[in-house]
Amino acid sequence: MSETTEVMKQMDLLRFATAGSVDDGKSTLIGRLLLDSKSIFEDQLEAVHATSQSRGYDYDDLSLFTDGLRSEREQGITIDVAYRYFATPARKFIIADTPGHVQYTRNMVTGASTADLGLVLVDARNGMTEQSRRHAVILSLLRVPHLVLAVNKMDLVDYSEEVYEKIHAEFTQFATKLSIPDLEVIPISALKGDNVVTRSEHMPWYSGPTLMHHLEHVHVASDRDMIDTRFPVQYVIRPKSDAHHDYRGYAGRVAGGVMKVGDEVLVLPSGMTSKIKGIDLFDKEIYEAYPPMSVTVRLEDDVDVSRGDMICRVKNAPKVSQDIDAMICWMVPDPMRIRQKLAIKHTTRAGRALVKDIQYRLDVNTLHRDQETKELGLNEIGRVQLRTTVPLLCDPYSKNRTTGSFILIDEASGVTVGAGMINATD
Incomplete structure (x- = not known):
């Protein structure tokens, strides 16, 4: 497998965090994404169907796929951050289902801190709320580079274009006060499936992407810092075997920039300089490494490097x-x-x-x-x-x-x- 393919495997992943007020439909939306992307096992679907029927629903309660804690099910709210994984032919996904309550702000910060995209849900009947604004502010503080406002429950407002445009204008105006470089507003119905994975026939006035299409195609590779080389050293590798008695490598995850064999580097905080002798990925050598690759770096000189040190460029240091x-x-x-x-x-x-x-x-x-x-x-x-x-x-x-x-x-x-x-x- 080529180095380029390896890098693409590392990069072709989207982490996104959901946020929304109580009953805005976050868990239902995630259930819909999992269901329509064929990421739900048949026995799980049968269990949800049986539980929904026992509660007297005339539909499958898709939120049961995600609200895993007993206290969440009892109260009908999301408390802890729940991570869900699924994939489509275009991309792999990690969803952080974060709580909407103000008392669980810390959980939302935890879930959104590593997200490439923030997905804020609003109920089309209620429009922008204080919680919607709070979620947008927190995502902005966390520098989540992409934001999607999903105007949910459009089926309950008769798929009204006027309702959608009002919420779109209000949120767009509010977002100008924040640091949100990329904003997309999509009208959906998580319960019915409108504009989630398949385009809705009920909203011919909307010409933008479906939610899944946007998630599959939003460009996140350029969000990472590819200029400023940062390599925090996590572990010093010194094999005990005689065959590798002279091996000394520094393992860690590339946090920024591109590291190439032959690059002159600086080790902080000691200030020592050297050159990259080799970069190892598992059991093979590679020529260069990017974020977020985990690699082992070997240096030409036997300089003092330990856990907590950082390898960077000589003229571009933190x-x-x-x-x-x-x-x-x-x-x-x-x-x-x-x-x-x-x-x-x-x-x-x-x-x-x-x-x-x-x-x-x-x-x-x-x-x-x-x-x-x-x-x-x-x-x-x-x-x-x-x-x-x-x-x-x-x-x-x-x-x-x-x-x-x-x-x-x-x-x-x-x-x-x-x-x-x-x-x-x-």
Whole structure:
């Protein structure tokens, strides 16, 4: 198999996160996508059909495919992030079904943090709601490069073009305040299947793509940073066998740029330079590596490299800093406070961090900045200054979502308490 084919196999995957208010139909839509793409086993379909009938429905409740937790089924809501996998001949997909409730904002941040595309559902009967705006703001903060607004339940408004156009105009106007480079608005009925996989006969006035066509063809390869080479070292490989006694490789996942054999590289934080002697992918050598490939890099010189270090280009290095300015989503009931000490994990690097200042808390519904706050509560997002014990090798989150993000951990319990997106470094 050629190197190009290997790269395409790595790249031909779309991760997308769904978001929407309660009863907007996220779980039903995902069930419809799974069903119409032939990703549901016959026994699963029979079980859903039997359960739907026992509840007196005259239709199959497709949300039963995804709302897996008992508490979700009992309350009719989505609580945890549920990951679903399916594929079509055109592309592989990973869906993060994220909750819509404000008290589960942290779950939505978790699910959307690695997404290439955000899918926001709105009920055509209700139009834009406060939760719809909040979901769009969070996806914007997380720099999800593509956004789809699915105007669902069009069957309940008689497939009205006027209703669709009103919601389209309102959301488009709101999106101008946010960082959303690519927006598509699609009218659908998840329950009936209109414009999900097959084009609807009920909406001849709509000439855009179906949801599945858009998911299959949205271009995501160029969203990754192919210019700034970033390779956080995860593990140093030194085989014990006599046959490979002189082998020394540095394993990790390419976070940015293109790495080629013969490239001159810089190792941070030591500042040592060398050249790439070889790149290994499983049991074979390759000439170059791209994000998000996991490879082992060998260098010509025996320089000191360990876990947490980063390999980059000599004249294009990340910022090395212990003073971090970031947006934080706080994930636990006990609030974040100034002078608090926490563990921090950034790429493969670990250290400790001190909360120097909380500049403001962001109201994700109105975009208002509360500069009087002295703490961040559960599910709140704010701008925070941190001081770390070890220098972080980082880029702004807007430039690289891997080297621009980190998590904060409570040292006593080991619980992840916060997720951060770096604005700038000093």
